[in-house]
Amino acid sequence: MNKEYFRAYYQEHKQEHKKRKERFRDTLGELKRIKEELPCIDCGQAFHPVALAWTPKRGEGKIDIASIWGKKKLLEALGRSEVCCLNCKALRKLEKKPRS
Numbered sequence: 339m340n341k342e343y344f345r346a347y348y349q350e351h352k353q354e355h356k357k358r359k360e361r362f363r364d365t366l367g368e369l370k371r372i373k374e375e376l377p378c379i380d381c382g383q384a385f386h387p388v389a390l391a392w393t394p395k396r397g398e399g400k401i402d403i404a405s406i407w408g409k410k411k412l413l414e415a416l417g418r419s420e421v422c423c424l425n426c427k428a429l430r431k432l433e434k435k436p437r438s
């Protein structure tokens with residue numbers, strides 16, 4: 339294998355990596371749009387996307403949307419989540435905690 343080959347391989351790989359990153363950014367954009375359109379599921383108020391969070395539906399385990407790569411997996415995870423504002427999310431957490 340020569341230098342040229344490696345360079346070509348690297349370039350190809352770099353392109354592929356870039357494409358994958360772009361696709362992922364598209365998906366993130368979609369997620370943001372979904373948030374912009376949906377009100378909080380608990381209080382029904384519309385919020386800026388930064389004030390909304392993807393929260394697992396009641397009865398679902400913890401879902402870390404931010405750590406999921408791949409559109410298919412992400413959509414599957416979203417199917418088990420709902421959009422909830424940060425206030426309501428905090429209240430949900432409180433509800434879950436056993437009272438002391």
Ligand SMILES: [Zn+2]
Nearest residue numbers: 378381423426
């Ligand atoms: Zn809310």
